Amino acid sequence: MEEKVFNIKRNEYTIPEFFKEELDDEQLKAVINSKGRSLIIAGPGSGKTRVITYKIAYLLSQGIRPENILLVTFTRASAKEMIERVKNVTNVDTSSLTAGTFHHICNMILRRYAKVLGYDNNFSILDSEDSKDLMRIAKNEYKGNLTKEEAKQIPNEGVILKIVGYAANTLKSLREAVLDVAPYLIDVEDDIEKIYMHYIDLKQKINAMDYDDMLVNTLRLLETNDDIRNHIASKYKWVLVDEFQDTSLVQLRIVEFLSSVHKNLIVVGDDSQSIYSFRGSRFENVEDFQNHENVKLFKIQTNYRSVPEIVELENYLIPTHSIPKKLKPFRSSFNIKPKIVKTYDELEQADFVVQLIENKFNEGISPEDIAILYRSHSLSMTLQQKLDARKISYKLLSGKRFIETRHIKDIMAFLKIVANPFDNISWSRVLKLFPGIGQKTMTKITKEFYTNLMEYTTPYDAFENINLKKYPKLKDIILYLYENETENPQDLIDYIYLEFYKEYLELNFKDAYSRKLDIERLSEIASRYETLDKFLEELALSENIEIQGAEKDRKVEKITLTTVHGAKGLEWKVVIIISVNPGDFPNGMALKDKKLDEEERLFYVAVTRAKDELYIVKQLTGTTKPYYGNSFYIKQKLPDFTDKIPKRLVEYWKIGYTE
Numbered sequence: 001m002e003e004k005v006f007n008i009k010r011n012e013y014t015i016p017e018f019f020k021e022e023l024d025d026e027q028l029k030a031v032i033n034s035k036g037r038s039l040i041i042a043g044p045g046s047g048k049t050r051v052i053t054y055k056i057a058y059l060l061s062q063g064i065r066p067e068n069i070l071l072v073t074f075t076r077a078s079a080k081e082m083i084e085r086v087k088n089v090t091n092v093d094t095s096s097l098t099a100g101t102f103h104h105i106c107n108m109i110l111r112r113y114a115k116v117l118g119y120d121n122n123f124s125i126l127d128s129e130d131s132k133d134l135m136r137i138a139k140n141e142y143k144g145n146l147t148k149e150e151a152k153q154i155p156n157e158g159v160i161l162k163i164v165g166y167a168a169n170t171l172k173s174l175r176e177a178v179l180d181v182a183p184y185l186i187d188v189e190d191d192i193e194k195i196y197m198h199y200i201d202l203k204q205k206i207n208a209m210d211y212d213d214m215l216v217n218t219l220r221l222l223e224t225n226d227d228i229r230n231h232i233a234s235k236y237k238w239v240l241v242d243e244f245q246d247t248s249l250v251q252l253r254i255v256e257f258l259s260s261v262h263k264n265l266i267v268v269g270d271d272s273q274s275i276y277s278f279r280g281s282r283f284e285n286v287e288d289f290q291n292h293e294n295v296k297l298f299k300i301q302t303n304y305r306s307v308p309e310i311v312e313l314e315n316y317l318i319p320t321h322s323i324p325k326k327l328k329p330f331r332s333s334f335n336i337k338p339k340i341v342k343t344y345d346e347l348e349q350a351d352f353v354v355q356l357i358e359n360k361f362n363e364g365i366s367p368e369d370i371a372i373l374y375r376s377h378s379l380s381m382t383l384q385q386k387l388d389a390r391k392i393s394y395k396l397l398s399g400k401r402f403i404e405t406r407h408i409k410d411i412m413a414f415l416k417i418v419a420n421p422f423d424n425i426s427w428s429r430v431l432k433l434f435p436g437i438g439q440k441t442m443t444k445i446t447k448e449f450y451t452n453l454m455e456y457t458t459p460y461d462a463f464e465n466i467n468l469k470k471y472p473k474l475k476d477i478i479l480y481l482y483e484n485e486t487e488n489p490q491d492l493i494d495y496i497y498l499e500f501y502k503e504y505l506e507l508n509f510k511d512a513y514s515r516k517l518d519i520e521r522l523s524e525i526a527s528r529y530e531t532l533d534k535f536l537e538e539l540a541l542s543e544n545i546e547i548q549g550a551e552k553d554r555k556v557e558k559i560t561l562t563t564v565h566g567a568k569g570l571e572w573k574v575v576i577i578i579s580v581n582p583g584d585f586p587n588g589m590a591l592k593d594k595k596l597d598e599e600e601r602l603f604y605v606a607v608t609r610a611k612d613e614l615y616i617v618k619q620l621t622g623t624t625k626p627y628y629g630n631s632f633y634i635k636q637k638l639p640d641f642t643d644k645i646p647k648r649l650v651e652y653w654k655i656g657y658t659e
């Protein structure tokens with residue numbers, strides 16, 4: 001391949017000529033002039049990925065070495081994609097560049113320095129299901145000390161996790177978090193705090209961190225250890241952050257520390273697309289970042305994604321509290337206006353959408369180019385039934401993560417007790433798979449095992465010395481695993497599956513076949529890792545997009561159904577947004593909590609996913625005009641997003657009723 005960008009050896013630090021062909025003026029300025037503390041505000045479809053890619057290419061062209069660059073992205077897939085693109089553009093080996101999500105970067109730091117914080121470096125990572133299990137244990141043990149009446153007031157583990165996760169990410173006190181997330185629980189705040197303390201204890205006992213701990217602990221490490229912070233930060237001459245609008249306060253502080261020596265912190269994002277406040281993302285990060293002294297601001301506003309008719313409409317939907325921007329369309333017109341479609345009720349809405357999709361298929365549009373977006377999952381149920389009835393295949397983007405499905409978690413639990421014999425949650429999962437073992441026996445076995453562990457040097461010996469005459473299979477399997485713990489993870493999975501789990505699946509699951517395929521897929525993924533620790537670590541930090549379950553019919557082309565949150569960063573030729581009714585979208589609960597801003601941003605994200613055709617579908621009988629027993633009702637007049645759209649920009653369709 002020709003030497004594309006520059007000649008480092010000859011010390012020629014000029015702007016590569018072809019940059020000017022690949023980037024528009026605003027993009028080029030951002031790429032070349034961003035330094036120090038810089039904020040690049042990128043409108044939807046304006047080429048954020050391209051700007052980051054070329055920024056890195058530019059830095060390399062200026063003699064910066066890949067290992068001195070840190071790139072933080074929202075998903076690992078996008079980190080990989082960007083690094084690959086940089087490599088293609090520059091022809092430079094980018095393997096020493098650090099790139100990944102916040103959790104990956106924190107994991108990398110913590111594996112080296114966890115001891116400083118009182119953990120072993122081989123700590124395990126609790127995924128969200130594990131955290132739930134552990135929080136349930138903490139909650140139930142605490143509830144044991146309460147009266148029946150008191151116990152009734154305690155929320156479930158999911159709610160508690162939501163509150164403490166929010167507190168961790170926003171660096172707020174638990175009290176503030178309760179007030180923000182679930183003010184109705186303020187009377188039991190004290191109990192929540194005690195349960196949380198107990199949860200922290202349980203985690204430490206098993207040497208584990210949950211996802212929030214990884215962030216908070218990294219911050220603590222950097223904040224309280226000057227030497228370590230300086231050592232890490234001196235490596236990163238440039239720190240780049242993508243999707244900055246969805247970072248939390250903890251994350252902002254982490255990248256500020258990581259760039260504290262060389263002070264080059266370039267953040268890219270769109271304040272109008274900040275949609276994760278419920279898990280601690282802080283819209284205000286953009287504003288705070290901008291208010292800092294000597295910050296450089298860049299705007300990139302040409303939209304390469306959508307036809308001019310859609311871009312024009314987007315300009316009217318820019319959320320109220322946004323940095324001022326005006327999107328300019330790049331593409332030429334098809335002369336098709338976006339549609340606002342009024343239907344009578346949910347059933348007629350579903351009929352309309354199915355008909356529309358069939359028409360699009362007839363026009364030759366591929367299913368992969370069509371998406372249906374909605375504010376929350378429940379709004380898609382009727383439509384799913386209709387699609388099933390018409391045999392239209394669809395994929396749901398926001399389902400359970402592959403690694404959180406029951407069968408995958410079962411297999412992983414075996415591996416986790418090999419990697420960390422103190423992992424109580426995984427022990428309970430494993431033991432309960434064996435016939436005849438209930439809560440009592442399980443506690444007895446683990447208790448004995450832990451006592452033995454004090455006495456014997458290896459987990460193998462500790463397990464060997466438990467009396468398990470009644471459960472010979474269990475004994476064989478666990479002993480085999482401890483004996484072969486250094487084998488590669490694939491061999492261990494295959495062993496567990498063939499010796500035990502295959503039969504378990506056949507006996508217990510109607511859909512054993514597709515679950516078996518998933519386990520084969522897990523085994524295939526495991527073959528890429530040499531050690532068990534590395535495999536477990538990578539899997540806990542992986543995202544849904546990277547690991548798809550092994551569906552039988554993966555080859556069938558499908559339309560996409562997703563919540564707007566799941567559609568972040570994606571695009572389709574035809575986008576249909578359903579149930580844009582006051583109370584549904586914008587969501588009534590969010591409005592009650594005075595979160596109209598975020599609803600506006602969500603709607604903006606939804607609309608800006610469309611490349612060629614956009615349909616905004618509403619019902620006469622939405623949530624606020626209850627139908628079929630839907631009882632949610634708010635007295636105030638709720639805002640209707642379609643009111644913001646000038647009539648001349650859209651075509652109105654009325655389906656199935658007359659006013």
Ligand SMILES: Nc1ncnc2c1ncn2[C@@H]1O[C@H](COP(=O)(O)OP(=O)(O)OP(=O)(O)O)[C@@H](O)[C@H]1O
Nearest residue numbers: 022023024042044045046047048049050304305569
């Ligand atoms: N200078 C350019 N010339 C031509 N096409 C471009 C240019 N910059 C970006 N594009 C194209 O525009 C499209 C949108 O870019 P990208 O997906 O990076 O958008 P984005 O800024 O991440 O959008 P969003 O925030 O809405 O998800 C891509 O197909 C990209 O190749």
